[in-house]
Amino acid sequence: MSKANKNYGWLNTKPNSAKTLIARAKSEVPGFADHIRKFEHQITIKSYSESTVFSYSRSIAQISLYFKKSPLDLEPDEINSYLYTLRQDKDLSDTYFKHAVYGLRFFYRVYDLEDRAIRLPQMKNNRKLPVVFSQPELRKLFKAPQRLKQRVLFALIYSAGLRVSEVCKLTLSDIDYHRKQIHIRQSKNNKSRYVVLSDYIAKGLKQYVQGAKPKVFLFNGREKGKPLGHSAVQQSFRVALVKAGISKDACVHTLRHSFATHLLEQGVDIVTIKEQLGHAHIQTTMMYLHVAKVNRTVAHSPLDQLYQAKP
Secondary structure: OOHHHHOHHHHOOOHHHHHHHHHHHHHHOOOHHHHHHHHHHHHHHOOOOHHHHHHHHHHHHHHHHHHOOOHHHOOHHHHHHHHHHHHHOOOOOHHHHHHHHHHHHHHHHHOOOHHHHHOOOOOOOOOOOOOOOOHHHHHHHHHOOOOHHHHHHHHHHHHHOOOHHHHHHOEHHHEEOOOOEEEEOOOHHHOOEEEEOOHHHHHHHHHHHHHHOOOOEOOEOOOOOOEOOHHHHHHHHHHHHHHOOOOOOOOOHHHHHHHHHHHHHOOOOHHHHHHHHOOOOHHHHHHHHHOOOOOOOOOOOHHHHHOOOOO
């Protein structure tokens, strides 16, 4: 039995212990602190998001602690055994496994070990189709929270197709009521963009701001001067979902999926939706074509239209 199989149960690390995991690796694995510093510098320079940096660093800490040595000292059989163990664990998500593979791949490229990076397994794209709310479900959801703050928060996310991280970082100055725009600053891959400000949400925001009187961030967290936390948004959403009587396997991100799908169904072109969502690649946006109920037109030759047009 391989070492990976012997320690199988130890792999079930909860997300909230990830910071402790990295700290442990720095103190318990020789050379890890220097390796992870160089690794994090390179991954940050290449403009990866904070969450990606954290996930990759956690993955490197995980395997380093597992074998009590740096990934630079691991044999190919050890890596394969470890990845096999991750894949067999039904409690670990595909995303967790993906971060382990991509984290190792990037780590070896930092040290110009391209030959080792190439030998890591190729990832299959098993992207599931997104869950989407119907319009009646959205109306129930936005009505469910008792507090105006939460009703405005969820409606804002849907109205502009925002990520949770984006809505939490919004400041009062990011809302341009005159130009009907919202400025999303330094989002995923450090990209900024402008998104649409709904007339309905503008009214709700003004009412909310007048009552809550936020100073800097649009939605304040528990600590004074701090933005609303991601987990607080997720928890409030789950409560609202139950109260609205919606049984779909949904999360806050479902509001963003619904935004994109409904725009497609209402005739907005895919490129405009891509820009609103802030996607780096059009292929990511095109998944909504498989969900949206769009009436397709029959293909015809433009030559036939050429001679039917009036001069």
